[in-house]
Structure formats: structure tokens, C-alpha cells
Amino acid sequence: xxxxxxxxxxxxxxxxxxxxxxxxxxxxxxxxxxxxxxxxxxxxxxxxxxxxxxxxxxxxxxxxxxxxxxxxxxxxxxxxxxxxxxxxxxxxxxxxxxxxxxxxxxxxxxx
Amino acid sequence: xxxxxxxxxxxxxxxxxxxxxxxxxxxxxxxxxxxxxxxxxxxxxxxxxxxxxxxxxxxxxxxxxxxxxxxxxxxxxxxxxxxxxxxxxxxxxxxxxxxxxxxxxxxxxxxxxxxxxx
Numbered sequence: 052x053x054x055x056x057x058x059x060x061x062x063x064x065x066x067x068x069x070x071x072x073x074x075x076x077x078x079x080x081x082x083x084x085x086x087x088x089x090x091x092x093x094x095x096x097x098x099x100x101x102x103x104x105x106x107x108x109x110x111x112x113x114x115x116x117x118x119x120x121x122x123x124x125x126x127x128x129x130x131x132x133x134x135x136x137x138x139x140x141x142x143x144x145x146x147x148x149x150x151x152x153x154x155x156x157x158x159x160x161x162x
Numbered sequence: 163x164x165x166x167x168x169x170x171x172x173x174x175x176x177x178x179x180x181x182x183x184x185x186x187x188x189x190x191x192x193x194x195x196x197x198x199x200x201x202x203x204x205x206x207x208x209x210x211x212x213x214x215x216x217x218x219x220x221x222x223x224x225x226x227x228x229x230x231x232x233x234x235x236x237x238x239x240x241x242x243x244x245x246x247x248x249x250x251x252x253x254x255x256x257x258x259x260x261x262x263x264x265x266x267x268x269x270x271x272x273x274x275x276x277x278x279x280x
Contacts, residue, residue, distance in 0.1 A: 083266055085268055087268075087271075089206075092253070092274070092276070093273055093274065094166075094168075094255050094257075094271035094272050094273045094274045095206070095255070095257075095271045096271070097268045097269075097270065097271075100266065100268055102266070138205070148194070148259055148265075148269060149196060149208055149211060150196070150208070150257070150269060151208060152198075152205045152206040152207070152208075153205060154205050155205060
């Protein structure tokens, strides 16, 4: 599986957009990019995923570069409840589907 | 949507006892479930893949005799930490995906079980 690199921590002012980068320069053509977040003492929560097109849902937007070597998760209006560790994972979509987590980015939303 | 449930959410027990953690898929049948462990301020580490009706597949370095996995039904996998010691204290999390959903659909995670061994 391709590895991902994320900054260890970021701060964001409440109400502003939070832009979380992820580098996955060794991604292969059939690997999807998944984003999860983990709020303290809870299981990971699915946010969004994509293959090569930008994606948007009710939680966030995912911007994937044209060469697919990096992506950015955008939380358009961060709230205090968005404070969490955000994980970017690349994985081939198959029946095995194990997820290997990297170190993630600890996002702190500041009032 | 699909939901994965874990029980118990928190358990404290004495050193040397065995502890069983349950992982259930609530509205789909999961032929495969996954078990993770997370130490404080660290990321999730995949321990094993639980396969319904067959033996679990363990990641390198995970003791299969220490962490017994049983996946006897399509909605239940159990992880038993045998002869638990303080170093086994951790946050244990399971996940599964609906096999009938499109193959790129994500896994769903349980809320985790915090195990404290005294």
C-alpha cells in the first residue's frame, strides 16, 4: 500500500476553512484516497473518499491534484467539534480492504 | 447507514484474567472484520483480519495465542485478550464493511473498547 505523509498538527480559527494536506506521491492508479477523523476516545469516523475527481459531501470537500500525488481535505466552516485527528489513507478497493493508518494530523479549532 | 457496535466500551480487570470484546455489524452481514489497537497518542495499528468461518489472519508481530479471534457468525467477531497484563492496556477498535456495497465504499468503525489491566 502507498504511504501517506501529513503534517502532525494544525490550528484553525472557528468559522474559517480548515485545509488539511496529504501527500501520497507513490499512489497507484487503482488506489482510492480515504479520509477519516478520530475524536478523542472514539472510533474513526468516515469523512470522504475519492479516486481522481474532486468530491464534496455534507461534511467536507476533497481536492485531489491532477497527478494524484497529493490531496487536501477542506472543512469549509470549522467548528470546535471538528477538533480531532484526521487520517488520510490510500487503499486499493478490494475485498480485503484493510486500512493501514498513518500518524494523521491533529487539528485544533480555536475559538 | 451501516453501523458497527462494540461491547463493552470500557473494561477494567486484574492482571492474569482473560477479557472478551465483541464486535457486531448491526444492519449488514460482515464476512470480514478487522481488529485494531491504539496506544495513547499513537495511531491505529491493524492487529488482525477476522474471517467468518475460518481462521483469522494476524499482522506480523501480533501473537495469535495472546489475541484469540473468533468469527462464528456473519454479524459477530470476538477478540479475547488471554492472560492480560498491564502492557495489554489499550484502546481496541473493530471495523467492517458491507460486502454487498460497492467495493470502494469505506469501512465502518466501532466506538472502541478501552481495556485497563491493573
